[in-house]
Amino acid sequence: MLNAVKRDIPEALLAGRTGYQGKYAKDGQSLHKAAPTITQALKPQKSKLADSLKAACEACGAHDGMTFSFHTEYRNGDKVAAMAAKVLIEDLGLKDITVAATSLGDAQANMAQYIKNGQITGVQTSGVRGVIGEAISAGELQTPAIIRSHGGRPRAIAAGEVHIDIAFLAAASSDAFGNASGIRGKNNCGSMGFAIDDAHYADHVIVVTDTLVDFPNVPAAINGVDVDAVCVVDQVGDPSKIATKEARMTQDPRELMMAQAVAKVIAASPDFKDGFSFQTGVGGPSLAVNRYLEQYMTQRQIKMSFALGGTSKAICDLQDKGLVNYILDTQDFDQGAVAHFATHPNHLECSLDQYASPANKGAFVNNLDFVVLSALEVDVDFNVNVVTGSDGVLRGAPGGHPDTAAGSKCCIIVTPLTRGRMPTVCDAVVTVTTPGDSVDVVVTDYGIAVNPQRQDIIAQLDAANIAHTTIEALRDKAYALVGTPAPLEWQKRVVAVVEGRDGSIVDVVRQVKPFAF
């Protein structure tokens, strides 16, 4: 059947769920939340320190068929997820393991081999990059990977669709009872917002740290009441690898021009007023928007009430200048943000549930005025792809993209019209990750298009003398520049399911053909 973004979802995948039906289709639905099965501790406690990660896994009942989770706030510098996978699969020899990740990339590359060996048989994640994405796209994983947004992941956990047997939570510091934090350690990651929900819902929680501190390690991101074991290792992560190249402030004049256009669009909105709220993704032009927005804010003498989501030094600098009341931080994109999180009293940790989950009574995204996001592709229905490359291989991450797009009053996609020889604006994206009903404006280096659903924004741009065109005109321009792309060839087999933030199926990703792995 075709879902609301015109994707054909195989019937077999729809057992017990629906195709995507629109961004607010499940608003007001009731949900009985899941809960873990825990082991009560009544005796006076000496410590929860385990001699090794293996010993901790055994104490937590690691078994064949289990699901383990971890958070990836050390980003490319994470060491704990790979360590945990190695212990479960190599040291304990477990089979039929499912990974419930907040993301997968180079830092977890050892899992690609476990997938090929048939030891990891299930993958649930937000991002999939590098060799793991290639292995999945080549059909090496026994079951389709499930790709969720940062709000969809805590929803699935709260709904009991992902049951975590053991969560391995890397912490910059912990006391011997598992009160753990992303700061106060040798290797800080800042916010541990990605880890908080896992601690609440996993049956077993193992805190892994390289900095054991005196009890009580408070305020804590992870509370000892949720922790079974604490394991001390040499290094939990390499903070120098937290920042990717996308996290630098761009100097590219084309990117700066686009950023300036985005700021203009925002400044033309009646919601750009004192107390507005804002989020921007990482990535050149998105990040540069902060710089131009500052000029408008200073000019109009207005302040931002809160900045949301993944946090870069750019937004911290705005807070230090007194232009941002609160930063509600799910993860830190660079070491400047990590250091700022550790010291500024109004730069606060925010769990993914609070940030973006539809499985609660109103996440912060529901209160967001503007979000600026990047895209690998946008199509004429305003659907966005941030997960598959133009070759159809998994190499991206929805992150909070679908959540902030759906929750915010105005979602702006900023992207160059073409990348290399590929058009970014096209007839139909390879994979729909953010449905077009959540996307309001597309800003490119060749012009701005507004979703016709948003006649109010069209009127605002007209009133401000901001030129805009249609999405079809942008597509035509892109195709004129680089040619009409040839359709991708796929195998039949579904290798990944893109799940909507509400649990519906937005799209599927099939095995690529031909693909040299």
Next chain:
Amino acid sequence: MLNAVKRDIPEALLAGRTGYQGKYAKDGQSLHKAAPTITQALKPQKSKLADSLKAACEACGAHDGMTFSFHTEYRNGDKVAAMAAKVLIEDLGLKDITVAATSLGDAQANMAQYIKNGQITGVQTSGVRGVIGEAISAGELQTPAIIRSHGGRPRAIAAGEVHIDIAFLAAASSDAFGNASGIRGKNNCGSMGFAIDDAHYADHVIVVTDTLVDFPNVPAAINGVDVDAVCVVDQVGDPSKIATKEARMTQDPRELMMAQAVAKVIAASPDFKDGFSFQTGVGGPSLAVNRYLEQYMTQRQIKMSFALGGTSKAICDLQDKGLVNYILDTQDFDQGAVAHFATHPNHLECSLDQYASPANKGAFVNNLDFVVLSALEVDVDFNVNVVTGSDGVLRGAPGGHPDTAAGSKCCIIVTPLTRGRMPTVCDAVVTVTTPGDSVDVVVTDYGIAVNPQRQDIIAQLDAANIAHTTIEALRDKAYALVGTPAPLEWQKRVVAVVEGRDGSIVDVVRQVKPFAF
């Protein structure tokens, strides 16, 4: 059958549970946690403000047979619980209502009439004082009240034994989305540790505040993701009534002498060393212990790692002097503590679950070195009564008494040997609230007795030349002073069940006879 504290528990009450079997009988048992059924909110939100408490109740599906909860951190100044009961029973005319309170006293006196009218038919609480205690003791409540400790309450909620339909949470400040706090308002209560678990487990949560602030009201005790409605009223509570007379520092020489003796016992322990942890209840001699402890700490140049539980200005003063690293605060006993909570960065909020629940992987009480508690009565088996008066009427509160006694390394009861014409140390307490296996030392104005289970403490006192005697000798002295008390006369009917922190039944309270109500 007789339970481990030799109380005869009627078989009918034991369906699905056990009598008390010892303080650690349920250590290591597994528990599948309960979870609420919530209504998902996906749309951009304007506000959750309700026009009235009645409208909020209707929106949250208030119905006959429901259970409502509230927290009592405004103590005698609380206005919200009485308000909520009035709306449910008088304005909405609901029947068969169960109250799930953290305490009941004069501020909730209107409920006594609802009990007598048969509108409130169930009571689950920690404390029961004033006319509500009298009504229950007179047999006016249709079902036995269930009395739980501060750790037993979150355990029962987590176990699904108490299912809260609507939690009414008084907050000093809230934004329109329910991010709520005990500070930053017109009328502050400080810590909202009593309310946090209700927000996580109740199907519906109504925040009631008198100070509506801009979004986001963070850091929040209650997160908006858990809140259905926000209701603004004239006044949530009167902070001047937070402090009771027990919260003043005593000048009574007899009380000071006992406090000094307690400090001596603590100072004789090898656990009294740098980094020790400590809790004291409110009440003259307990509170005065802080003063004497300070002298020993200064002398030995040691600091306390954390002070736990209900917090008075006395312990805040110690923190301000640099003698206490952290205060983990479940409720504030006076306005000095409220103000200190609002400003000191290491004076932190602590939920009752974190504080004392056996339904998690290790509460803070499991890490407590010393706790000093008061008592209405202690018997020769070291059982303590803090719930019923010498006339058998409900007029007390277990609070964290049984939890800290069981979790700590050393539990010291401090009490005068007699009160008026009643012996405090006796053959058998009227009601067992804290089992004797959790009580280590009894300090009175006529001498100190150590539980024979604790030969290590006896040896410590001997080594420090601290005189001590037997509990039987203290009883004999008490009886010699005021006479042997006549046994109480009871009706057959059980009016209240004293539930152990682990869910077992410790004792029952029967209807008093004769009783002029």
